[in-house]
Ligand code: 13P
């Protein structure tokens with residue numbers, strides 16, 4: 456199959472559905488393709504362990520955006536979800552950006568449809584819009600500044616205290632930031648399906664069985680879970696805390712993919728995934744986990760599915776991301 460045929464065959468499936476020879480060494484093949492195509496593999500911490508292990512860079516949303524912006528590779532292979540790959544394309548449009556499965560979306564991004572959000576924004580013309588990076592390019596284009604869980608506090612604090620703010624789309628992160636900064640904000644009513652599923656009751660029971668365990672949580676979790684957390688932060692911040700803290704046991708309230716790096720950095724420590732409300736594997740992000748090593752290999756080989764964007768939309772979405780990067784630089788959060 457050539458590249459044109461491959462692009463056509465992605466169709467409605469969202470990924471290349473081709474049988475791969477079972478004897479093929481996917482790790483070696485991916486390394487070969489990286490060199491042959493001058494490609495870089497960027498992976499989020501929620502990706503499956505094999506993907507993290509072949510990645511050239513693993514990070515949180517802010518780290519990944521920065522890496523995507525600065526890379527000189529010809530092809531960015533984005534092992535993450537759609538809004539992350541889209542951000543890479545927005546920041547570095549001359550590179551080819553591919554995503555192993557185009558259906559790797561995000562429930563949080565889906566909770567802010569652009570038309571509804573536009574109408575909401577128009578009702579509050581005196582408000583500035585800060586949007587969490589987990590949103591579509593259309594929402595970014597309607598925003599004044601983007602933030603991630605690593606820099607949201609600094610972004611809010613960079614605005615004069617009298618400035619009215621709309622915060623979208625995550626109401627949990629927004630609520631957490633209101634408390635942290637003491638700033639009232641108008642919150643869009645969106646949430647992440649993975650971070651809303653943790654059971655406070657089960658975490659409390661776990662704490663009884665593991666009295667020395669520290670609860671560490673992502674700020675997308677509900678307020679009740681955040682209230683019992685010993686530390687709250689982005690995925691990079693959680694990883695740093697788990698690695699440097701003298702404690703030996705941690706109950707981790709975020710997507711389970713992060714445990715791979717935690718365990719790698721601290722093989723002697725115990726990391727317990729915070730339990731969801733029922734017995735499902737709902738603390739695995741179903742979108743992040745659509746990417747597999749097989750799909751990663753195929754998308755590198757055939758250079759598809761590719762992220763393509765309307766140039767006007769790209770430029771409009773870039774403005775608030777650039778503002779985020781400038782504020783983050785001034786605050787010393789990034790180099
Ligand atoms: P981070 O930027 O903290 O990695 O968060 C990304 C995400 O999707 C959390 O659900």
Ligand code: SF4
Pocket residue numbers: 536560561562563564589647648649650710740741742743
């Ligand atoms: Fe979106 Fe939640 Fe998955 Fe993160 S964990 S990508 S916010 S659905």
